[in-house]
Amino acid sequence: MNDNLKDKLENIPTLPGVYQFLNDKQKVIYVGKAKNLRNRVRSYFQKNLDSPKTIALVNKIEDLQIIVTDTEIEALVLENNLIKELKPKYNINLKDDKSFPYIKVTNELFPQIYPTRNIERDGSHYFGPYTDVKNMKSSLRLINKIFKIRSCKLDITNEAIEKKKFKVCLDYHIKKCEGPCEGLVTAERYNSMVNQVIKVLKGKSDELINELKQQMIEASANLEFEKAAEIRDRIEQLYVYTSKQKVVSTDLEEKDIISAAYEGKDVAATILNIRNGKLVGKRQFFLTIEDDTAEQQIYSSILKFYYNEFVEIPKEIIIDVEPDEKETLLKWLNSKSNRKCHFVIPQKQSEAKSLLNMCKQNAILALKEIQLQKMKKEGNIPYVLSALKRDLRLNQIPRIIECFDNSNLQGSDAVASMVVFVDGKPKKSLYRKFIIKTVERPDDFASMKEIISRRYSKLKDENQPLPDLIMVDGGKGQLSSAIDALNEIGYNNFEIIGLAKRL
Template sequence: MNTDLNNKLKALPARPGVYQFKNDKDKVIYVGKARNLRSRVRSYFHGSATNAKTIALVKKIKDVELVVTDSEIEALVLESNLIKELKPRYNIDLKDDKSFPFIKVTSEPFPQVYSTRQVIKDGSKYFGPYTSVKSMKSSLRMINQIFKIRSCKYDINEVTIAKKKYKLCLDYHINKCDGPCEGLISEREYNEMVQEVIKLLRGKTDDLIKELETKMQKSSSGLDFEKAGEIRDKLEQLKTISSKQKIVSNDFIDRDVISVAYEDNDSACSIFNIRSGKLVGKKQLRLSLKGGEELPEIYNSIVKFYYGEHTEIPKEILFETEPIDSDLLKQWLNLRAEKKVKFVIPQRGELRSLVNMCKQNAILQLKEIQIQKMKKEGQVPCAVAALQKDLRLIKLPKIIECFDISNLQGTDSVASLVVFVDGKPKKSL
């Protein structure tokens, strides 16, 4: 340990804050937070480290830089932001949420709804991140089919409507928009529709159905049969969506289920979004571990990353084991969600089955990651290599096609084909 670093360790404050370890090139290689900076930072140099990551980290530390904060929660937020910005080598690496798309509902008088990868603090509502672009596009397509949300980028307000600045577009004439640009729908009515979109994005499909059924009855009683018919059409589509959402819980509590599968430095995370007892979304994250991390540490990183700035936070979050600093994480989530958030570690019953199901999805995702990694490195699954050896093939059977032909006494022949690529079924072929 050099003299400058030793002197810094002696002068560390017993305050909450964030510490940054730097290497001999003055590059930040690890960011951490502490309730007591003096105790936490000094603990790295007592020779008590047992896991490979910490041992390797300590060998490379040449300097430490501190940011003192007023509270541990402030330190937690700052730590998360610095990890995203600096991507230090020895912190758990999650794919940056800025690369994932969100669905944005703007804060204009007549809001737009569209996808974006750029999240800014402009008063808009952001839903996501969507780890699957296909899933995000499917959600937008569903919104456009059910609701008459404008697709134009015009700055529509009372002044532009009064001046008749904009004209009706094709969407109005094909019944895809109610014409807010010419004031054919009031700001209040349009925003009521936007609130329905928001409920759908939050997974509150059944609540929305009940509200619309009440509105339909009211319109029908008031002899506004055209309005009642429009609501009926919405209801039919929403009920179709609701019927496709799997019921996984009978208590109708909003919750997320988070599970991780890892092996060596590869790790995969699966997240189930359950709203009103129904599985309404599934997200996947890929993590790059440094070696020696335990599940509680991994879960801590996932919570800070996933529930960053713009993700809906449910009432309960289920894990197979509790994250480190769980009390602090819950305080932070409570402030962000403006409600009490519970961590639940179910041991049996319906909730344990949910955790197990989520775990199986994480395991499948991990296997996919490992196969892709092997392909990049020129490796193949053992079964494919064994097949080459047993059949005495010159080349690896990377593509295997299996045919089966059946007939009825020589007539009515039918055939089927299954394809394996790199030892894995290719169901699309």
């Protein structure tokens, strides 16, 4: 630890805030937040660290920067924004930093409804983010079909209407718009229709249908039959839409189901949005993590990334495990919503547990998909082979693996076999059987030496390369016999392991 860093550690305040660790190139490698900056930052430099990830991080820290905030919730928001902006190596980061689209309901006299990737704090309503663009476009088509919302970008004000600045377009003549540009519909009626759209986007279609039924009855009672027929058609179209939504819960409480699947440095997160017992939306995004990242940290990061956007916060969040900083997260979520939110971690078999299992299966499928994409980029190398190379500390990816075992029948009829795996899959056409010829009595070590010698002497005679990894079934004795055989043939550079039962 350098003198500059020591001085900074001595003068850290005991206030809430955000801290940034920098390496020797003055690049931010980690961003964190704390209720008490002094205690949290100094804890990294204790002697009893047990996490390999933390030890590796501390060894690279050359400088420190802190930002003091008024509250811990402010620190949480700032930390999340800095992580998204700086993408530090030792933080959990979004794998794909592209902005997802939202459906925007503008804040004006006659609101527009359209997709956007740019968030502006201008009082508009945003619905999303839609990780599936096809799903978003489907929602917009539904809105345009059922509701007469204007598609133009005109700045329609009372002054513009009075001066007759605009003329109705084709949408008015084909009955897809009610002509707000010429004042042919009142702002009150138009905004009532926009509020109905918002209910659909929030997944409250059943509530809207009940309201429309009441309006239809009132219109009929007032002899406004054309209006009643229009409302009836809207109800029928909404029934078609809601029939496509899967009923997944008998509980009508608003809830989000969150689950994640992870392997290596890849994390796939799935969020299912359930409103009035129906599955109204699914969001998916991907994260990158460092080795040894705790599951609680992963879920904490998922919650921060997702709910930091313009999304509706439900009353219940059903999740696999209790996230890190649970109390702070709940305070933050409650500050963003006008109602209390709470976490549910189902332990016993229940409806919530079944929903969580369904969400987990979606996350696993998403993880397999990104692993498949990675395999294509890396030349179809399965992740398991990369993990094997890492765990066994091999020099190269073991794309071709040959495995040997021998056996005998009560001391006689000794035989052996070889199985071959290519790119992690069995290649049965390359399997071989051996009859032991030179060993007369039961001797696993000598038998292993014979088959290894026969197999790789033949390869050498044919100028064929060795496999990337040789595996022998047995402990130190069988492994030593195999190595001796390879050395006698003239091989010096090879990868070989032995598999033995743990005592």
